[in-house]
Amino acid sequence: MASLVRSGTWKALKNGSPSFFNLKFRKFLNPQLQALTVRSFSAIMSPPSKAVVYEHHGPPDSVTRVVELPPVEVKENDVCVKMLAAPINPSDINRIEGVYPVRPQLPAVGGYEGVGEVHSVGSGVKGLSPGDWVIPSPPSFGTWQTYIVKDENVWYKINKGSPMEYAATVTINPLTALRMLEDFVTLNSGDVIIQNGATSIVGQCIIQIAQFRGIQSVNIIRDRAGSDEVKEKLRKLGADVVFTESELEVKNVKGLLAGIPEPALGFNCIGGNAASLVLKFLRQGGMMVTYGGMSKKPITVSTSSFIFKDLSLRGFWLQKWMSTDKAKECRSMIDYLLERARDGNLKYEMELTPFNDFHIALDKALGKHGSQPKQVIKF
């Protein structure tokens, strides 16, 4: 995989300190500079790229800046991709903050998934041509920039009829939903799952994929103004039941299920009380899978939940899953999910924001303006 850091000099476009950048990057890039001195004059070069770069970990709104990266060589097996769109995911924010266990070497370009159009290809590339739509699959570092040069193997060609914002976001959240429904408990038609954080993209995908498989979903959302509207939206996606957390402040939550069987599998992306609610709903021998911790509160479990109720607790991390053998099926799953998106059977709320307004989108993703749809940068 080619480095995301380009040869030559950088020009900081925002809050920049070009001389400092040059100094640091020249040293870092020295081997590449040396290589450049012997390259043929006929080498294909990428256009310059505008990129969201951070040199230090810290609050994303203060450590990121948009800079111009100079052209790089498109080598024999490389593909130069003009990015079309890339989302701001919570894990992107955690990587910049430095709290994510796997992080790119600094300085780094932000972003981890997205979609682009092939701009040019190296002489040895057979499988891709200019104009093709591609995604990095498995996802990889540095998608928040206008042009990326990486080895052909990094890119997966997708159906150009796919809605751009779904192509940009399909490899992380919808794939997490799909894997979590498959990998932990054998669910059959008529079985039931329970989840908190049901309005998250993963949550919305779980509702829809479950419904398609004949699995019912019990959904928990936080208390908020307009919760009736939110409930209605989730029901339209296929949610069987939706509760706010405060509606579950009753002695016997299972009494609220009416005719729905007790859930065999639960998903937790919140922690704290919202996780305890999922545990309460689970049936004897059920399992809760944690894939996020938006409340930043831990999960508390009674001894009897383990001994007498025989609950199991596990976790899911897509990045780890991607490193296993199972990940070979990743690309066919992407096709499946994008087909559902094309047919209108996989939907979730997003807001496309022009790249020039990156820091506005970032502020929204950081929660500075309250609850906002998923931010997707349009290049």
Next chain:
Amino acid sequence: MASLVRSGTWKALKNGSPSFFNLKFRKFLNPQLQALTVRSFSAIMSPPSKAVVYEHHGPPDSVTRVVELPPVEVKENDVCVKMLAAPINPSDINRIEGVYPVRPQLPAVGGYEGVGEVHSVGSGVKGLSPGDWVIPSPPSFGTWQTYIVKDENVWYKINKGSPMEYAATVTINPLTALRMLEDFVTLNSGDVIIQNGATSIVGQCIIQIAQFRGIQSVNIIRDRAGSDEVKEKLRKLGADVVFTESELEVKNVKGLLAGIPEPALGFNCIGGNAASLVLKFLRQGGMMVTYGGMSKKPITVSTSSFIFKDLSLRGFWLQKWMSTDKAKECRSMIDYLLERARDGNLKYEMELTPFNDFHIALDKALGKHGSQPKQVIKF
């Protein structure tokens, strides 16, 4: 399985109110009384039995009393056993308190495991003879009495050379240790387990069974006077390392392991901070099994333990295991464990107390006199 409640009238021996007992029990026993009216005069009858009985759930030291139960018929397939010894386990106490999920119908005789000698057998019994040593296997209700009459199938004949107190206690705690080492993670020689509550009977058995299988054990005990002596005792049993909880108040507990690999499997019978310590020691992808909650505190787990460290949390309950297919192997496991006890390779501390001093033993088991060895009633 024959009822543990005998026909006829009861005589309360301690704090008793015989007339009240008679009234309640006559009603309860009516079908049995009717059966007695048609029995043959040649029927074999058991001796009267002295039993620890409770009519209501509540504090064990106030709701239990020792009463005399009248003789009962030993039917064709029944075996009358003169009990030799039976322990007071924490689950016995929880059953009397009414906080255990599976409880006998009230009024009930206490106790759930023990060893006895066959006193007499029904005419159809072929496999057992007077003088044989037997245990109820799987364990069952009502072992705190001098004579028990139950169907032949309830009893399992053991080697009479077994130490009586081990025969009395083998079916619950040692079997729990054995199953937990087998049923959750495939452990190979050189692997490591970690446990809290290492001085419990299960804890002591885990150390010894693990060592026999070439598995190292990291052990956590609570801070107490004489902890150095306790450490030495556990080391003599085979413990590789023993820490008090306060010794683990360091940033990097794994730094204390020196050359020992990180544990793949952990056992928790305490909850609260002691459970968190087990989680800290576990390796990436490790599992913690909860089988008790002596601190009465819940288990608290960070989100990242599930997502990034990929820990799994489960529970073990022997009574549930006994209801599964796997329990068929139960009796051969008992043989294995008793053989190890006979050879001196499975040891744990117990105190034999005469039945006449039952309430002294109960007070010790209830923790009224500080830390005490496991109490075993000798009839």
